[in-house]
Amino acid sequence: MKNIITSSIAMLVILLGFTSCNNGNQSGGKSGALSNNIAEKVYVAPGEYDSHYAFISGGYSGNVTVYGLPSGRMFKEIPVFSQFATSGYGYSEETKPMLNTSHGFVPWGDSHHPDISQSKGELDGRWVFINENNTPRIARISLTTFETEEIIEVPNSAGNHSSSFVTENTEYVVAGTRFSVPIPQRDMPIKDYKGNFQGALSFISVAPETGNMDIKFQVLMPGFNYDLSHPGRGKSHGWFFFTTYNTEEASTLLEVNASQNDKDFIAAVNWKKIEEYVNNGGGKMMPANYAHNLYDEHTHTATSTMKKEVRVVNPIDVPGAVYFIPTPKSPHGCDVDPSGEYIVGNGKLSANLTVHSFTKMLDAIEKEKFAGEAYGIPILNFEDVLAGVVEQPGLGPLHTEFDGKGNAYTTFFISSEVVKWKIGTWEVIDRKPTYYSVGHLTIPGGNSGKPQGKYMFAMNKITKDRYLPTGPEMEHSAQLYDISGDKMELLLDFPTHGEPHYAAAMEASIIKEQSQKIYKLADNKHPYAAKSDADTKVVRNGNEVHIYMTTIRSHFSPDNIEGVKVGDKVYFHVTNLEQDFDVPHGFAVLGQNNSELLIMPGQTKSSVWEPKQVGVWPFYCTDFCSALHQEMQGYIRVSAADSDVPIKWSLGEDIE
């Protein structure tokens, strides 16, 4: 083991990392005159509404959670990349295909960065996109149904972290790899990493009407780690910026070996230029297996298609398309101000916060003022592209957002604070502690062309003593600040579910209006739907038994079923006939090696059951739905494999 500790700065940072939570006074406020005043600011009285939606990454839950601001209340967990037993997502026949990948069925994901779709640089509230880090994927969530509608796998990628962020008209959702890997994947020694591994930056087109995703092209970059990214906007629309670290190309003990260089890079990618190149036939199709999964809201069913090739582009084949901007070491966030002029490289091991200028970048490119190149990609001079430096604002800057009033807000992990500073003068205006070790922060629209800056919330990585304890495992903590005045005002601590990497937030009005209440039964095109009690039936096909079942307050039809045998594969296809808002029904049968179904009004969902034991087994509605919910039950008789009990079913009378 060599070079374990070669950098005293790295050592310092490691030590700071270990002690970041022992920062004195842990109380953010006391109840009394002051906090009572604050209480009014976050209290949403019964019957009233929050003013903002926040879509918070569930991190290692694989999901997205929906919160209201300023109350900090969680209104829904939307299953995205993980099985979700609560609703049967990833268990029901209709939703299992959503979790299909080139590696087979993957029951879990690590969601990171939600981003709301944009039109003309403003949030339009149509969709939320979010990336999966571990088995690289991008998902699209509908903001009318609040359900995951589409997941596309990202080939040639590993640790899909610098994702998912949309361009200002949602032309693309962009996904950059965190880890570089052999492309294509092949057996090779890990020690041959340097110069052989590559990092793919994927530009995924979004169809304007449907939102459907397709990988337009991948840029195959040098074997660095690509950490975070944001689009240019306004004057810089057409560009995309990615932070890199591990430009040392170390493959072991990165905590030391990837902290050697004083500067890493921001990769500036002119995607408009590459798009033109590709539209003219540039790049090459490369064999690559990746899944594309689509959920259809009329059939209520997902289908998974395995794609076989992807277009890849070598950046040195497109002169003028990619440049490296040196930025202080090991940057994390890569944030662009609302005007598109300033690119903040949040150098997490740097004492200063460095801001780069888009105008200066173009100027330096035009003048061909390069400091050198890396794998054929021109490196600009740090000074030529420098807009300004916020001097010694804190320790460990990670992420920056904007209020649209000329101010920026940066989180500092090590010194556990949010610092407000002025764009242009680079002066620090305010700083507030966070509890503890803040990661991302979110201002509604704060990374778009038009921030809706009234609130900001910090998502903290360490919770410790902020809530009543819950054993060794705690939820993470977020903190809500009022940023409408000169100084930030801490309003509320609220716990988040999973690991809140990042959140996208927006004023409520558009989404509130468009939110769908039911699925129309008339539009239900599920192949096994029964649209009335009269359509219900039980059909045997070999050892498959298909039960076309309906549910409505307060019975299942049929509710007595006989003729099923051990060894059968029994499909319960349950259609919820209700057409009233918020009247789901659930379905479960005793001893199933499966989850329940949770079926919204107008929807059909299917569960497979392979009974192993002879007997008379009950099923019931799992969602308390009416005064006679407890009466909403039935029995299914399971006979021996060689039995001659015929298929029969009934409701309201005995099977004879």
Next chain:
Amino acid sequence: MKNIITSSIAMLVILLGFTSCNNGNQSGGKSGALSNNIAEKVYVAPGEYDSHYAFISGGYSGNVTVYGLPSGRMFKEIPVFSQFATSGYGYSEETKPMLNTSHGFVPWGDSHHPDISQSKGELDGRWVFINENNTPRIARISLTTFETEEIIEVPNSAGNHSSSFVTENTEYVVAGTRFSVPIPQRDMPIKDYKGNFQGALSFISVAPETGNMDIKFQVLMPGFNYDLSHPGRGKSHGWFFFTTYNTEEASTLLEVNASQNDKDFIAAVNWKKIEEYVNNGGGKMMPANYAHNLYDEHTHTATSTMKKEVRVVNPIDVPGAVYFIPTPKSPHGCDVDPSGEYIVGNGKLSANLTVHSFTKMLDAIEKEKFAGEAYGIPILNFEDVLAGVVEQPGLGPLHTEFDGKGNAYTTFFISSEVVKWKIGTWEVIDRKPTYYSVGHLTIPGGNSGKPQGKYMFAMNKITKDRYLPTGPEMEHSAQLYDISGDKMELLLDFPTHGEPHYAAAMEASIIKEQSQKIYKLADNKHPYAAKSDADTKVVRNGNEVHIYMTTIRSHFSPDNIEGVKVGDKVYFHVTNLEQDFDVPHGFAVLGQNNSELLIMPGQTKSSVWEPKQVGVWPFYCTDFCSALHQEMQGYIRVSAADSDVPIKWSLGEDIE
């Protein structure tokens, strides 16, 4: 189909069920002078603590959620009966046995009624018990670690609903079947239900020191539905009370056919008498397969044992042990006041609320004043046991809790309200609307001998317009009331996660003090633990590869691994070496058909990975843990099945 609608009352109730949400003014308050005052009552300022814990059933999530009161914030979701991708529960090698049953691995459950352990009739804060309804089970959760420590399956049961409630010294946790079934299970026509199906009431002993559960005996009752139950306490300690419905013994269209009888029963069970009978060798051992799963906090591993028999008791063999009290039709909740004198049968299809007297019951029994018998069990006279009636308090009474100050609070599903009434005078004192269709309510300790009555919260079944909408699917809504005054005061709407059937709540002090912060590494007895970097290794055993791995800020050891082949079964055994509170690490490897691991300080967890593709695949820490978290990664090389690449591993230097 016959007898579809034979009862006009049933029809009325069905209609009411359909229209219960259209009840006029839907706003519970307006912000302004009044609500500001209320805001102060629920606001917990940053750095301060909630005064109460609430353990809320997740219902069809299969889990338990931990909330703080009065803030309504969710602090943890404890996985119990369902796979939980967030932490790897039900996916990791250590926790998969927790979900084993006689039906095999069951990934989901329907949790219902949490109950905190008691000593001398008071909450002692040691454990929370909760039932699984679908595949009948009872779980025990530790309130030092907030983890599920034990799950026992309940044989001969189906729809384990009248569960889980503890006796006043936690001698037993009691589980009653909702559905009656053939006992033992066997192939028989559903139409032969009446007189042939039976309902099992299970008395599960709890070891005083460890909490370990064992089914002491099951009482095999007539084939009714057993809905809810509560223990006697104080003077009635030694008895247990169960509501029954479907005493008609219908097996189809219960919404009509189980609503025929004007009265159903409360089954009063003298468990002390049956315990004595059993201790003297009474009852008989019956073959029955059921799983008993125990999690060991030192090995950090669960084991599942399949038990082979259970002791069953025929109630008519134990004279004086079981009686039926007639109670108004189709009762739901069965609640006993703090003194143990009054048993409330919440007749959900009744206009009145009927209270039975324990003293009168004993008197009638002594005088052998019986109205008849059902399957050999004596039926008491309704009037003989009547304590009083709360006249026309509302529509659809479901559940009652107590404040310890002589008052009771009953929820009314159909009229959507909570009604406060006085024990003894039976007069209504106050009523407050709920939004909408309230099910259970909880007062901390409100169903024990010593309620801690400052707050009450109602758990509503229908949400509709209470929050910003989230498409067709909404979280359920709870409402918090201040009950310290004569009139109830609505304080807060807060969403719950999953379906909040019931909750157990308690003042925070005891649990807050005992909550465990870490697992001691020195106590870690996991067979694959590596307790320092020096203990890490990779061992091949046939096609199994065991990786003894450690994790600490900010590296894995080893972080370069070679010699793994396609077709291998690779076990990552990851030990978190941290000994600091709230520093978990996570582990995931690209493309795994599994979830991540979330590993608490001092813990070891294991994930199995069966790589299918040759390549060099990254793994990383999934929980942002330090300033150098992003550097916390490694690579594992997968070679072809016939490759001769040897097993090697390293940290900080290349594998040569």
